[in-house]
Amino acid sequence: EDIKPAVAYDLGGKFDKSFNEAAYTGAEQFKKESGIDYQDFEIQNDSQREQALRRFARNGMSPVVAIGFSYENALAKVAAEFPDTKFAIVDAVVDAPNVRSVVFKEHEGSYLVGTLAALASSSGKVGFVGGMDIPLIRKFACGYKQGALAAKEGAEVFENMTGTTGAAWNDPVKGGELAKSQFDRGADVIYHAAGGTGIGVLQAAADAGKLGIGVDSNQNGLHPGSVLTSMLKRVDVAVATAFGDAKDDKWTSGVYVLGLKEGGVDWALDDNNKALVTEEMKAAVEKAKSDIISGKVEVHDYMADQNCPF
Amino acid sequence: MFDMLILILDSTVRLSTPLLLACLAGLYSERSGVFDIGLEGKMLGAAFAAGAVAALAGSAWAGLAAGIAASIALALLHGFASITHRGNQIVSGVAINFLAIGLTALLGQAWFQQGGQTPRLPQEARFTDITWPFADSLRDVPVIGGLYSELFSGHNLLVYVAFLSVPLTWWVLYRTRFGLRLRAVGENPAAVDTAGISVTWLRYRAVICTGILCGVAGAYLSTAQSAGFIKDMTAGRGFIALAALIFAKWRPVPAMFACLLFGFLDALAIRLQGQPLPVIGQVPVQVFQALPYILTVVLLAGFIGRAVPPKAGGVAYVKERT
Amino acid sequence: MTPAIELKKIDKSFGAVHANKAIDLTVAKGSIHGIVGENGAGKSTLMSILYGFYQADEGEILVDGKRVDIPDSKTAIAHGIGMVHQHFMLVENFTVLENVVLGAEGGGLLGRGVAKARAELKRLADDYDLRVDPDALIEDLPVGLQQRVEILKALFRGADILILDEPTGVLTPAEADHLFRILRVLRDEGKTVLLITHKLREIMAVTDTVSIMRRGEMVATRKTAETSMTELAELMVGRRVLLRVDKAPREPGRTVMSVRDLTVRDSRGVDVVKNVSFDLREGEIVGIAGVSGNGQSQLIETLAGIRHAVAGRIEVNGTAVDPTRRDIDPSRIRALSVAHVPEDRHRMGLVTRFFEYENAILGYHRDPAYGKGAFLDIKAIRDAARGEIEKYDIRPPNCLLKTANFSGGNQQKIVLAREIERDPAVLLVGQPTRGVDIGAIEFIHRRLVELRDAGKAILLISVELDEIRSLADRVLVMFDGALVGERPPETDEGELGLMMAGVNREAAE
């Protein structure tokens, strides 16, 4: 039976080189596999969040996937207005019978790439470049730190944020400068969670012959040989699954917390970076991964207490 | 300590370059009496054109040419509106900023399907760093070694272009006929007119100069400092350049120092970010992010006095009120 | 021989305004040809057309008998026409030299061309005795010298037809005579001079021929030798005007304003007013004569509260005012019933973008008569303005017209009306008739005398010696910031002229 799926992206837009783009990829993938077309919308201001969701619901679209925690309030409202429409939201929890909330344990994935970073670093100094200083990004940073420290006693982690306006997510030049300054301070691996800004970080790493770490989608291919790995946040899977479940009548509402165990986050290994990842590094990461999954290692979630003990 | 200073200065140079180019660009236009808050838009348009063409042609130079062309086109649009049709110069500038933001993303997506991003440039399609002779051998000589090999050597061509444009602009402005007339028309177009010189044509030439320099600035962003265009990548630099221009009271050499200052404050903030400060200890990152702007205001209020814009600036030249 | 210039049926309108109506004009080679007319008669426009600044709608121009069209000033210059504009066309923050070479730089690079220009300038300076420091900034020069620069510009471009639009409006008698000497020299060299002025004395003094314009039309042309001031005045205004003020002698009353040891320093730190002391009594007009730029402007601005002094005391109607205090400002002074007609109406006295009625309350806008509390009572203001327009015969009689569209003469009346109608005890007046036509001059002078007869105290500053001598009851001469002496108005021009030049026979006093 045919469905009419839809996606509403966050302010960053569908090509933000980050989770919006991942969502887009997922939707496209579903379209390719099922041959079912979908509708999408890029909002221009906060007032359009409700408008977009409502608009989709009215047009009988379902499921409607909202990307980004900023949709929380809007969705809570609209979901109540359209109880028969299936909604999903990524990165936030909306408690309603017709809403599927998908949140990720970014800290777990960040922990893994932190481990890798520390192992790959010869100076024992690694860096992190975030877009804006908001809780979500701190969550990335905190997991990364913990991973790095766990892998190398006394490893040093530099942490920088790009800016305080929307431009912070689209400023590769500034990103590059931040990376360079961290390299100057001795770092030789840098992990970014900064959308378009990160492109500049990875570029700077490549130019300086150092290593960068990608985020959200697999960015190993951007600079083969210079991107150590990427922290995968499978927003694409979340979106594709939401569409798929609806299609196959397997839709379930409720909260989905996707961590390593659920394969919601992971680290990327492919031809582009296998030369960079030695056997022992690989072993170490896989160990950490299983420990986390088994619960032997507990990765601190910044959101739990709004603070990072490391 | 000294090395750190060198490194900060090094990054200062990189950060100031686009500001400097845009700032000098604005200088030509505003000295001729045509205000221009569209620097941002021209830079963005140029960055896109440069990134796109460099990617297609696989040549940085082709990219540069395209960037300049695009920027000039926008500059001429500004001229058409504010010189030929005596439109409001501010509004025209705002319009150009909008057009640039929209068109770059639109065309980028239409041509490359990478969401307004242009394909990543291979090294040979970028302006890469030029290492001066003996830079490496001299590196270890105390002081000058660092200065020479880090600060002066090892930047890409456009950086040198930017800093050479300063004396060039000074020379054009104060040593050539064009410069004399340019300065005159910004102060009193009627005087230029009655001296038998066409105000319109003179101002058009000025905005074309603006176009050229903004073009270089854009190309620097997308083909030198980064490897490709990303939407909105100018991130407000056009406005900072404008501020620098006023800061420098519309004079070339001070313009350079103003831009270096902005670059330096930015570099400093980047460097200090996330490190505890002596005495104060840990400071919220936002403090550092605001630092350059706060210091700018302080310096402006503290040392730079009144800035008097070109007298005829901002108003179209109308002799017959019909 | 063929005339230097022939204008045939020149017609020009600015939108609604018909500035020149089918004007014919013939100017003989090697002559000084005067053009007179009221404000707004169309003189400047006609000349600007000849100079290619404006384009005529109709008609043709012949230079040396050849029909030419002059689309821009460049062409005019090429035809050997030079013009000194009424409102100078100089770049204020440029040096004299830069202004002179602008447009005639001689080459893409300034270096050599300018060096040549410097030499050429020196030559002209010597030949015509037009001395001015080539490296001085225009904004630092007194208007008199700025005008020299304008003339030099024209000569530098090798003009043999020279147009001067109201050149003497800003000159002292001495400067004016100097200018006329130069004009004669130029004429004797065979150059042709077109001189626009409001001052019939000057016409009679230097011109060979004179043309009269009224309301955009050329009403007559006369051989100067065969006409008289009165005839010209009538032709200009279209009615009889009397050219001299008659005022009855009057005993001055008590002192209303006394100034003691007033010293004013300008932004550059130079003392521009040097311990000046004088009294101003009811029912007298005290004239301050002086070459412009000798501190009169700063003096009057300080008395009006616009500038601050570094030393001195002022007493108005028994109230002491400390002019050195920062909190003294014009509104305070006005409150003491002191009115001020500034020298430069365009720069200071008016907001030309405003409607006439808005300018009618400038400086008095907080007066309750114009509205209670925070608000303005537009109707009351307009009524007041209409009253003044009526009383001062301001034309066009329309208080809803933008002030920029009144002629200088009428703009001046707007200012006078505003200041006088407040019935002040003291009136400070600067250059009341600069650039104003005879009709208006007559009116303004009469108004001032009436005021004096009504027992007001008037301080008059003017570079027009005639004006001072015919209006003032006492003449104070100012030189280099100091008062160098007092004379009765009957004193002959020569002596006053010398004092104004700093040559003071009784240095004792």
Next chain:
Amino acid sequence: MTRGALPRWADYGLMPALNLAAAFLASGLVVLFIGENPVEAVKILVWGSLGWNEGIGFTLFYATNFIFTGLAVAVAFHAGLFNIGGEGQAYLGGLGVALACLALDRYVPWWVTLPFAVLGAAAAGAAWAFVPAILQAKRGSHVVITTIMFNFIAASLMVYLLVNVMAKAGSMQPETRTFEPGGRLPFLQDVIPGADFGTAPLNLSLIVALMCCMAVWALIWRTKLGYEIRTFGANPVAAVYAGISPVRITVVTMMISGGLAGMMAINEIMGSQHRLLIEFVSGYGFVGIAVALMGRAHPVGIILASILFGMLYQGGAELAFEKPAITRDMIVVIQGLVILFAGALEHMFRPGLVRLLAAFRPTAAQAA
């Protein structure tokens, strides 16, 4: 620049119409370029913004923001000051509103909160404009630079506050808790009987905005302060001659301007979002510049320009919905073209029109 020989109806009616037509023509070409039907596009744009209740609601909602920021720029403009700080001032205004709402919403009805919110917004905005103003007045620091700088500083301050101080616990979002009804402005349709704007967040702020328009008109053209502001803007020397203090006028005007910009937050924060969140100004401050200048710094003109931009925002969104090929970037391009043709090129058709009218009625010139 004087208006020249055009009759009023042509100047205020025909000219703008022509300009808009040109703007949409150009936009049409862009639409054509990406292979959509321009006529249809324009239809959707106009219908989407004016053709149905909810559309009108949104159009007016956006217009409300533009009226505030437009008035802000206009007031400063009359004093010859160019305030590009609207963005930051509005951002701070948000803080003022939020503090008022957070403090009161639990205890009192909205109509008690409103005055405090208005006060908070205006005060915060004015405060943010004060420093640039005083620096301009006393030190001559160019207000354009300082206001640009203060936009960035405002962003840093607000991110800090929202992330570290005001954020509601345990939330991903850098934003305050949602206000209780006591901190929410009623929607217009709930107060105006019979009105229906669907789900558009059009709220009482529109009324506030219109009242501000009247207030600004009165201030500028009917009060002594306004007279002083205009005098200072038109001729500073004459202003001093008239006993008007430049320092006072500069500071007062800038603070009024900042206050108006700040009040934009009432519409967004108290009227629509019901919580303070980062980046909520999203460019309204900058568009305000174009709005003010296109509206010739007159409240009526500003209202019209604001509605025009409201249409572009709302109609643009509809367009993006209806036509998958038309992205939001395209909407930005169209906005740019409108600003260009209706704003910067507003005089383009004038000479032709003057000649045309003169040809038809030779007396036109005299009449004008």
